[in-house]
Amino acid sequence: MIIILSGAPGAGKGTQGSYLQERLGYIKLSTGDVLRQHVKQESPIGLEAKSYMDRGELVPDEILVGLIEESTKSIGLGETIILDGFPRTVHQAKSLESLRHPVGAFLNLEVQESELVKRLSARRVCAQCGASYHLVEAPPQKDGCCDRCGGSLFQRDDDKAESIQVRLKVFQEKTSPVVDFYKDRRLHYGIKGSGEPEEVYKRLLRTLNDLQLEVNR
Numbered sequence: 001m002i003i004i005l006s007g008a009p010g011a012g013k014g015t016q017g018s019y020l021q022e023r024l025g026y027i028k029l030s031t032g033d034v035l036r037q038h039v040k041q042e043s044p045i046g047l048e049a050k051s052y053m054d055r056g057e058l059v060p061d062e063i064l065v066g067l068i069e070e071s072t073k074s075i076g077l078g079e080t081i082i083l084d085g086f087p088r089t090v091h092q093a094k095s096l097e098s099l100r101h102p103v104g105a106f107l108n109l110e111v112q113e114s115e116l117v118k119r120l121s122a123r124r125v126c127a128q129c130g131a132s133y134h135l136v137e138a139p140p141q142k143d144g145c146c147d148r149c150g151g152s153l154f155q156r157d158d159d160k161a162e163s164i165q166v167r168l169k170v171f172q173e174k175t176s177p178v179v180d181f182y183k184d185r186r187l188h189y190g191i192k193g194s195g196e197p198e199e200v201y202k203r204l205l206r207t208l209n210d211l212q213l214e215v216n217r
Contacts, residue, residue, distance in 0.1 A: 002101050003208075004083045006178070007109030008171050009164075010119040011193045012200060016109065017084045019201050027075055030084035034067045035059065045070055065095040072101055080104075090177050105211055106182035107204065109193035113168055120164045124153040 003026070007013050021028040038046030039053075045066050052059045068086065075081060081101060087093040096103055111119075122135040128151025133140050140146060144153050157163055182188040189211075191203050 001077075001079075001104040002081045002083055002096070002099070003104055004087070004106045004182075005109070006085065006106060006175070007193060008111065008116055008168055010116040011109040011111045012197060013084050013109060015197050016200060016204060017082050019197070020082050020204070024080075026080045026082045028082045028084060029068065029071055029086075031064055031067065031086045034071050035064075038067055038070070043070070061089065061092050061095060065092060068096070069099055072099060075101070077101065087178060088175055090181050093178055093181050103182075103187060105189055105207075106179075106187045107207065108179060108188060108190050109200070110190050111193040113165070115194055116168060117161050117164050120159055121155070121161050123155070123159045125156055126151045127154050128152070 003020075005013050005017050005020075017028045017030075020026045035046075035049055039050045040046070045063060049059050049063050049067065052063070064086070068083070072081060077100065087096060119134075119136075122137075124133045124135060124140070125131070126133075126146035126149065129146060129149045131146050131148045133146075133153060140153060145151075146153060158167065179188060189207050191200070191207060193200055
């Protein structure tokens with residue numbers, strides 16, 4: 001069975017997906033990770049995807065869904081798969097319906113825009129080695145200095161408040177039809193994503209228990 005973990009940038013999908021993987025034994029898949037894996041392995045579908053990437057073009061939906069399908073072929077039907085941040089369009093959502101693993105739930109982490117801006121704007125990146133930090137959740141040992149190499153930390157342009165608000169607006173416009181798609185199929189479950197990560201995880205667990213999707217811990 002597939003559980004889709006959705007939410008705006010900064011909503012905590014990566015953290016909660018990792019918790020579900022580490023603590024419940026779910027299998028976590030994200031299109032980014034799957035794409036990089038297939039490109040590295042030079043699989044036929046990975047090479048096809050790379051041809052678009054090398055031209056600076058977006059990888060078509062058919063290839064992205066094909067990557068997910070290829071990655072789930074060896075996963076038993078009794079396993080639970082977490083899709084992190086996918087699908088992002090209705091076309092992608094419809095394509096998932098052809099997979100051998102059915103979609104059991106669309107869990108949407110809901111966080112107010114003001115909190116998302118606060119979370120995302122706290123990210124800092126090392127100018128020298130590229131290491132990433134968060135001023136609240138994962139700060140460097142010394143302000144403005146990378147723990148790894150001693151390089152200077154800076155704030156990326158797309159992590160500034162003005163850019164973040166634009167990103168969130170674009171995300172909302174693109175993904176609201178996906179939310180409606182799963183609401184129509186009665187698979188949508190809104191999860192309050194504010195608060196400490198452990199609090200959010202407990203809310204996820206309660207929803208999974210209600211859906212009888214929890215595995216042995």
